[in-house]
Each structure stands twice: as structure tokens, then as C-alpha cells.
Amino acid sequence: MASKLILSSPNSLLLQNPNLQHHNHHLLLKPTTNMASFPNLTNKVKAFSIKCAATTATPLSQSQDLEERVFNFAAGPATLPEKVLKKAQSELYNWHGSGMSVMEMSHRGKEFLSIIQKAEADLRALLNISEDYAVLFLQGGATTQFAAVPLNLVKPEDSVDYVVTGSWGDKAFKEAQKYSKPKVIWSGKSEKYTKIPSFDSLEQTPDSKYLHICANETIHGVEFKDYPDPKNGILVADMSSNFCSKPVDVSKFGAIYAGAQKNVGPSGVTIVIIRKDLIGNAQGITPVMLDYKIHAENNSLYNTPPCFGIYMCGLVFDDLLAQGGLKEVEKRNKKKGDLLYNAIDESKGFYRCPVDKSVRSLMNVPFTLEKSELEAEFIKEAANEKMIQLKGHRSVGGMRASIYNAMPLAGVEKLVAFMKDFQARHA
Numbered sequence: 004m005a006s007k008l009i010l011s012s013p014n015s016l017l018l019q020n021p022n023l024q025h026h027n028h029h030l031l032l033k034p035t036t037n038m039a040s041f042p043n044l045t046n047k048v049k050a051f052s053i054k055c056a057a058t059t060a061t062p063l064s065q066s067q068d069l070e071e072r073v074f075n076f077a078a079g080p081a082t083l084p085e086k087v088l089k090k091a092q093s094e095l096y097n098w099h100g101s102g103m104s105v106m107e108m109s110h111r112g113k114e115f116l117s118i119i120q121k122a123e124a125d126l127r128a129l130l131n132i133s134e135d136y137a138v139l140f141l142q143g144g145a146t147t148q149f150a151a152v153p154l155n156l157v158k159p160e161d162s163v164d165y166v167v168t169g170s171w172g173d174k175a176f177k178e179a180q181k182y183s184k185p186k187v188i189w190s191g192k193s194e195k196y197t198k199i200p201s202f203d204s205l206e207q208t209p210d211s212k213y214l215h216i217c218a219n220e221t222i223h224g225v226e227f228k229d230y231p232d233p234k235n236g237i238l239v240a241d242m243s244s245n246f247c248s249k250p251v252d253v254s255k256f257g258a259i260y261a262g263a264q265k266n267v268g269p270s271g272v273t274i275v276i277i278r279k280d281l282i283g284n285a286q287g288i289t290p291v292m293l294d295y296k297i298h299a300e301n302n303s304l305y306n307t308p309p310c311f312g313i314y315m316c317g318l319v320f321d322d323l324l325a326q327g328g329l330k331e332v333e334k335r336n337k338k339k340g341d342l343l344y345n346a347i348d349e350s351k352g353f354y355r356c357p358v359d360k361s362v363r364s365l366m367n368v369p370f371t372l373e374k375s376e377l378e379a380e381f382i383k384e385a386a387n388e389k390m391i392q393l394k395g396h397r398s399v400g401g402m403r404a405s406i407y408n409a410m411p412l413a414g415v416e417k418l419v420a421f422m423k424d425f426q427a428r429h430a
């Protein structure tokens with residue numbers, strides 16, 4: 004019986020095999036008398052144990068489920084809304100009665116078309132994106148866009164401006180050097196990327212074709228609260244880590260791009276919002292997969308797209324709309340951010356956030372300990388309390404709490420309570 008399941012029905016083994024027991028994050032396969040008739044299998048399988056981070060061999064009760072969830076402060080891939088995960092779980096095996104999962108569907112079939120079209124419509128509703136803009140669901144991460152932006156928007160001899168407020172903006176600038184003539188017109192590097200420049204002080208290149216910013220620097224926790232007007236050309240923004248965290252006036256931008264894996268879905272999907280009149284001028288060397296025209300003409304279905312990721316983004320957009328849209332989402336994010344920054348500022352120097360108060364990110368909160376030798380202990384104790392991924396990026400050290408849309412207020416409250424307790428014990 005067990006062997007029959009293993010050999011003939013691999014996709015139902017975990018769901019149907021009564022010999023699979025859920026136990027402490029291990030799946031235990033108990034040897035049975037039936038299996039004794041398959042000596043080759045029993046020899047190998049007797050104390051068979053697969054370690055996994057989370058198992059769904061049998062449906063878990065809600066309380067077990069909650070017990071097993073951590074507060075995940077990772078910068079990305081990051082925590083996703085519980086409601087969305089549960090919805091995806093409930094639809095995983097048989098999406099809307101289609102008899103298959105989203106992972107198994109043709110990307111050109113009517114089922115997936117309805118998924119991608121709804122995802123796009125919901126994103127347009129969330130950000131109030133007009134028909135003057137194309138919305139593309141692409142692959143390759145925001146890193147690919149560092150090249151795609153100059154390849155699509157300018158010629159190799161064209162000047163373009165970059166405001167560099169952190170490591171991601173710097174990477175975007177370096178990649179643009181291969182395909183255009185970029186200039187860093189402001190860099191926060193000498194001040195360890197803790198500031199955003201005043202827009203009046205920006206010396207923009209007179210014939211620059213675009214002005215590139217990183218709207219939220221994930222590593223340094225620096226966020227544009229408003230946007231500069233390009234003197235010439237258009238504004239282009241990497242919004243990977245604050246995408247859909249607040250309302251944005253898309254009409255101010257020529258192009259916006261974002262990797263999904265922070266605020267709106269799993270890794271593997273990159274969203275590009277691009278003004279339609281800017282499409283169609285890609286450099287001759289542009290690979291077909293980087294050409295916005297190809298993707299716009301084919302509604303993001305030129306080749307096989309990251310279907311499951313797009314489906315997950317769609318569930319997140321639907322959830323954000325159900326929460327009341329991005330104004331409501333921003334209110335919640337402000338509440339969480341205030342709570343955490345106040346705890347840092349009121350700690351009498353025990354904790355410190357290096358970023359200028361006016362441009363502190365509501366998504367990524369970097370902080371250090373006055374007694375830096377305690378940082379490893381802080382991270383370890385927090386993890387024991389099921390608050391994980393609080394270590395700062397390896398390039399800056401310290402701690403970083405990423406509190407994207409999907410981080411519940413309860414997660415930030417728990418972190419703040421822990422910080423106060425830690426301080427009381429170690430001050």
C-alpha cells in the first residue's frame with residue numbers, strides 16, 4: 004500500500020499516506036507490515052526522517068499553525084500576509100475547480116490569463132495607474148532592471164543622472180555605465196548613506212535623459228519622502244523595498260521598477276511600470292528578454308512568465324485592496340515605524356539609528372547597540388523568542404528590522420517589548 008503510493012501516486016503521497024505523521028518539523032514514515040513485503044524499501048525506509056522547515060503532511064489546526072509562525076524581519080524574501088498564504092494553501096491543489104494547481108497551468112490558458120489580468124487590474128487600482136502606462140510582470144530581479152533601464156530608455160552616448168543614497172543606487176549606477184554615460188550627481192557615501200539630498204542642491208546635467216533614484220535603500224534604511232523633479236527627461240525609481248507601502252503619484256515617473264519579494268510576493272517576479280510613449284526605443288544590443296516593447300506587446304507573456312509568483316502577487320494586491328488601499332496601508336506602516344523608531348530614540352543611546360530622522364525608512368529600520376559586543380546576543384535571544392532575521396546587512400553590521408506591509412503590528416510590539424527587556428537586563 005505504502006509502496007503503491009510512492010510508486011504510482013507521487014503527488015498524493017504527502018496528502019494521503021496515513022503513515023506520514025507530523026512531528027516536530029520532521030516527517031516520520033513508520034514501517035508497516037505491508038511494507039515488509041518490499042524488503043528493498045523497508046531496509047531504506049525504517050527510520051526515514053525528512054527535516055523540513057514547515058510541513059503540511061496533514062492539515063494543522065490553526066493554533067498549531069500560529070505557534071509555528073515566527074515574526075520574520077528579513078529584508079527579502081520577506082514575510083507575506085498570513086491571509087494570503089492560507090488562501091494560496093487552500094487553492095494550491097486545485098485552483099478554482101480547474102483540477103490543477105497554478106504551477107501546472109498553461110500560461111496561455113484562460114485560467115492563468117484571468118489571474119494575470121486581475122493582478123494587473125488590481126495593481127492599477129492600488130496605485131491609480133493610468134492607461135498611459137504599461138504594467139509588466141518580468142523576471143531577473145531589480146538587478147536586471149539596472150541594465151534594462153538604460154538599454155530601453157537611452158542611447159550609449161546619452162547622459163543620465165543618478166542620485167546615490169545607498170548601495171542599491173550605487174549598483175544601478177555601475178551597471179548603467181555599460182550602456183550609457185551616467186553621472187552621480189549626489190552621493191551619500193561619505194556620510195555612510197544616512198541622508199537624502201535637498202532637491203534644490205542637485206546639480207542636474209543639462210542634457211540628462213533621466214534622473215534615477217532608489218526610493219528606499221533597503222540596506223541603509225533611507226527613504227525618499229518626496230521626489231525630485233528632473234530638469235530634463237524623466238524620473239526613474241527603483242521601488243523594490245517600498246513598493247505598494249504607500250500611495251505614489253505614478254504620473255511623476257517615467258518608469259518605476261520593483262522586485263516583488265519584499266512587499267508584494269515571492270522572489271522571481273519583477274514589476275515594471277513604464278510610460279507607454281517611452282517604449283520602443285531599445286538599443287540594438289538589448290536582449291529580447293530585456294526589451295520592454297516585446298513584453299508590453301505580449302502582455303508579459305512573451306515567454307513563460309513566473310506564473311506562481313504572479314499569482315501570489317495578485318493575492319497580495321487583492322488583500323491590499325481589501326485592507327482599504329494604500330492610504331490605509333501607509334497609516335499602518337507609519338504606526339509600526341513610529342513605535343519602533345520611538346523605542347530606539349527613547350532608549351537613552353542604548354539603541355541608535357544612524358539615519359536622518361526626516362528620511363528614515365518605514366520599511367527597513369537599521370539600528371545599532373551602544374555596546375556593540377552585545378549585538379550577537381541580541382540577535383540570538385530575539386531568535387529564541389521567534390523574532391528572526393534581525394541581523395543587519397553584512398556590509399553595515401548592527402541590526403535591521405524590516406517591517407514591510409505584511410509585518411503585523413503585533414510583531415513590532417513584540418520586538419519593542421523585547422528591546423526594552425533586553426535593555427533593562429544589559430544597560
Ligand SMILES: Cc1ncc(COP(=O)(O)O)c(C=O)c1O
Binds near residue numbers: 147217241244262
Ligand atoms: C532597493 C533594491 N534594489 C534592488 C535590489 C536587487 O533585487 P534583486 O535581488 O531582486 O535583483 C534589492 C534587493 O534587495 C533592493 O532592496
